[in-house]
Amino acid sequence: MGMQPHIQLDGSLAIKKAIVVGDPARVDIVKSVLENPKDITYNREFKSAIGTFKGQKILVLSTGIGAPSMAIALEELKAIGVEKVIRAGSCGAMDRSFKVGEIMVVTGAVRDEGLTEKYVPKFFPAIPSSELLIRAIKQTKIPVKSGIARSHDGFYMDNNMEVEDFWSHKQVLGADMETSTLYVVGGLRGLQTLSILNNIVPYMESLAFGVNELVSGETQMKIGELQSIKLALAVLTEDE
Numbered sequence: 066m067g068m069q070p071h072i073q074l075d076g077s078l079a080i081k082k083a084i085v086v087g088d089p090a091r092v093d094i095v096k097s098v099l100e101n102p103k104d105i106t107y108n109r110e111f112k113s114a115i116g117t118f119k120g121q122k123i124l125v126l127s128t129g130i131g132a133p134s135m136a137i138a139l140e141e142l143k144a145i146g147v148e149k150v151i152r153a154g155s156c157g158a159m160d161r162s163f164k165v166g167e168i169m170v171v172t173g174a175v176r177d178e179g180l181t182e183k184y185v186p187k188f189f190p191a192i193p194s195s196e197l198l199i200r201a202i203k204q205t206k207i208p209v210k211s212g213i214a215r216s217h218d219g220f221y222m223d224n225n226m227e228v229e230d231f232w233s234h235k236q237v238l239g240a241d242m243e244t245s246t247l248y249v250v251g252g253l254r255g256l257q258t259l260s261i262l263n264n265i266v267p268y269m270e271s272l273a274f275g276v277n278e279l280v281s282g283e284t285q286m287k288i289g290e291l292q293s294i295k296l297a298l299a300v301l302t303e304d305e
C-alpha cells in the first residue's frame with residue numbers, strides 16, 4: 066500500500082474503481098465527465114486524477130503505449146487497493162463492418178504481444194470479468210459491437226497488412242496494444258477488468274491516419290471516445 070514508484074499513488078487514496086486510458090491527454094476528457102475532478106500526479110506516462118461519478122470515487126490513470134507500461138500500472142493499482150479496472154482506449158478496425166467512432170466491448174483478446182507469456186503460457190485465455198462484460202452489454206444506451214481484439218507490440222511493422230489480413234479472417238474485430246495485458250495480468254492479480262475501445266482507423270487504412278485525427282479532430286471518433294468513457298463509468302458505478 067506504500068507509494069508506488071511509477072504511478073506515484075498510494076493506498077491512502079482508498080479507491081477501488083479505476084478507468085485507464087492510454088493517452089495522458091485522455092485523462093482530461095474523463096475529468097470533463099466526472100464531478101469534482103482533481104489532478105493528482107503526472108510521472109512519466111502515468112497521469113492521474115480523481116473525481117466522483119454518481120457519488121462514487123473514481124480514479125483515472127493513463128498507462129501510455131503498450132504492454133509493459135500497462136502491466137506496471139496494473140501491478141501498482143493492485144498494490145494500492147484498486148479492484149476494478151476498465152480501459153477506455155482506441156483501436157483500429159480489423160473488420161469492414163466496424164466503422165470509425167463505433168465502440169467495441171472486448172470479449173477476449175489475442176495475446177500477440179511479448180509480455181504476457183512471461184507471466185503465464187500463451188494458452189491461458191485473455192478474457193474480461195464476466196460481471197463487467199455483462200453489465201456493459203446490458204448498460205449500453207448506444208449500439209456497440211462486441212468481440213475479439215488483437216493486442217500487439219509493433220505499430221510500424223513491414224508486414225502489417227499481411228498480419229491484419231490473417232487476423233481479420235479469424236473474426237477479430239479490432240486492434241490495440243494493451244487489452245490482452247489488462248486481461249491476463251489483471252486477471253492473474255485478481256482484478257476485475259474490461260476493455261472498451263473506440264475505433265479510430267477504418268479497415269485496412271493507415272494506422273497513422275486515425276491517430277492523427279484523434280489527436281486533432283472534432284469528428285465521429287471524438288464522439289466515440291466520449292461514449293466509451295461514459296459507458297466505462299456507467300459499468301464501474303452500477304453496483305452501488
Ligand SMILES: O=P(O)(O)O[C@H]1O[C@H](CO)[C@@H](O)[C@H]1O
Pocket residue numbers: 086087088129130131153154155156240241242243276
Ligand atoms: O488510445 P490508446 O488507449 O492509447 O490506445 C491505442 O493507441 C496507441 C497507439 O497509437 C496504443 O496504445 C493503442 O492501444
Ligand SMILES: O=c1cc[nH]c(=O)[nH]1
Pocket residue numbers: 155156157158240241242265266272275
Ligand atoms: O489500428 C490501430 C489503432 C490504434 N491502435 C492500434 O493498436 N491499432
